[in-house]
Amino acid sequence: MHVFKKRRSLAGLSIFAIILAVLIVGSFAGCEAASLIPVRNKQPTPSPDDVIAGEETAAPSTEPPVETTVEIQPELPLFHHPLTGLETTENASVSRPVAVSFGNTSYALPQFGIGRSDVLFEFPIENGATRLVMVTTEYEDLEKIGGIRSTRDYISDVVASFDAIQVYAGTSDVSASVLFEGRDTLDYLTQNLQSLCYRDTSRIMPHNLMTTGSLILSEIGKLGYRTTITENFLAPYRFPEGSAGVPAGDKAASEILITFSSTQNASFSYQTSSGLYLRSQLGEKQIDGIDREQLSFTNVIVLSCDCATYESANGSEFSLTLNGGNGICYSDGTARDVTWTMENGVFTLLDADGNRLTVNRGTTYIGFVRVSDPNAVKVIR
Numbered sequence: 001m002h003v004f005k006k007r008r009s010l011a012g013l014s015i016f017a018i019i020l021a022v023l024i025v026g027s028f029a030g031c032e033a034a035s036l037i038p039v040r041n042k043q044p045t046p047s048p049d050d051v052i053a054g055e056e057t058a059a060p061s062t063e064p065p066v067e068t069t070v071e072i073q074p075e076l077p078l079f080h081h082p083l084t085g086l087e088t089t090e091n092a093s094v095s096r097p098v099a100v101s102f103g104n105t106s107y108a109l110p111q112f113g114i115g116r117s118d119v120l121f122e123f124p125i126e127n128g129a130t131r132l133v134m135v136t137t138e139y140e141d142l143e144k145i146g147g148i149r150s151t152r153d154y155i156s157d158v159v160a161s162f163d164a165i166q167v168y169a170g171t172s173d174v175s176a177s178v179l180f181e182g183r184d185t186l187d188y189l190t191q192n193l194q195s196l197c198y199r200d201t202s203r204i205m206p207h208n209l210m211t212t213g214s215l216i217l218s219e220i221g222k223l224g225y226r227t228t229i230t231e232n233f234l235a236p237y238r239f240p241e242g243s244a245g246v247p248a249g250d251k252a253a254s255e256i257l258i259t260f261s262s263t264q265n266a267s268f269s270y271q272t273s274s275g276l277y278l279r280s281q282l283g284e285k286q287i288d289g290i291d292r293e294q295l296s297f298t299n300v301i302v303l304s305c306d307c308a309t310y311e312s313a314n315g316s317e318f319s320l321t322l323n324g325g326n327g328i329c330y331s332d333g334t335a336r337d338v339t340w341t342m343e344n345g346v347f348t349l350l351d352a353d354g355n356r357l358t359v360n361r362g363t364t365y366i367g368f369v370r371v372s373d374p375n376a377v378k379v380i381r
Contacts, residue, residue, distance in 0.1 A: 082229060083118035083135065083162070085239035085361035094228045095137040098186075098216060099164035102132040103149040104264075104281075108207045113145035115288030115295060119162070122367040123155050124307060126172070126318035128261030131155065135162050139213045144290060146210035148188065148197060154320045156183065161347040163230045167216060169197070169209055172317075184225040186216065193219055236340075237349045237357045237364070246360050249334035255380035256330060258302055258367055266367070267380075268300050270333045277330065279365070298362025301349065303327035303340050304371035322347075325371055331360050335379065 079093035151168040170189035268277040306321040322342040349357035369376035
């Protein structure tokens, strides 16, 4: 019996040891399995060694947010040329123009500097010829201008409406006694302005009298003439508002022929690509002797007037009466009827409704023809 009990005690101890071993192994296996289960977004806890020396956790800001202000730049004012209506600089918008008289016979061609015209006038004179008058504010840098010829009383009267300083060499016999009082003039002969002009020896007299922009400026300075245009200046015409153009006329006019006499005519051919009329004279392109470019204009205006030729002791004389009349304005390849007046010394162009004529922005040609000649102006196409 004693032997039997001892064996039961040993067997019980063995079973207990086995159970304890199983529990211990299971415990280690559970811990290892748990370490293999991923934890979503779990961040490791930094150790003290991972903190950079001197780095501190930023405290929430108590300052108000900084407001960003966008500075709006004011629009720069737009300046427009008083004679062409085109955008220009502030200085050019108030510059006073000059009116330069050019000869226009075959001996006078090509003229130099004439391509700078803001407005180009053509007036009939004696012997069937014409006188060209360039009205411009952009002459100062021209290195050659001419040939300079004489003026007439009616020429001076018309260009005075542009507040222009008139540049010429003498007057005709008819107007020689006329004193252009109140008008600023640079008359090479009558005022004896010998430093105003020089002679081009490659041409025959009297078609070789030349000047420059700097010489004109010098004489203006010596005589103390005003160099800015008169306040509240109004040209004989006006321009459309904004970027709008003038409505097209009701008649097509792409090729125009103007006859001044049996020995003098001019033609204007409209170019659709540029919107300009190119000028020719007696069948040849009329160019500027400086850049060899053909003369071109946005607007071509032809006005009828009373003219007369008579003989005097000095030979053939010519008169032009500034009493208003009818005319035609060509632009954009079309034509519109206009009228013109000369009242109280002011030359004005009017539309069919009697309002100051609106023309397209750009350069303008204005020619005077005999009202007595019904064939003075022809539209070829």
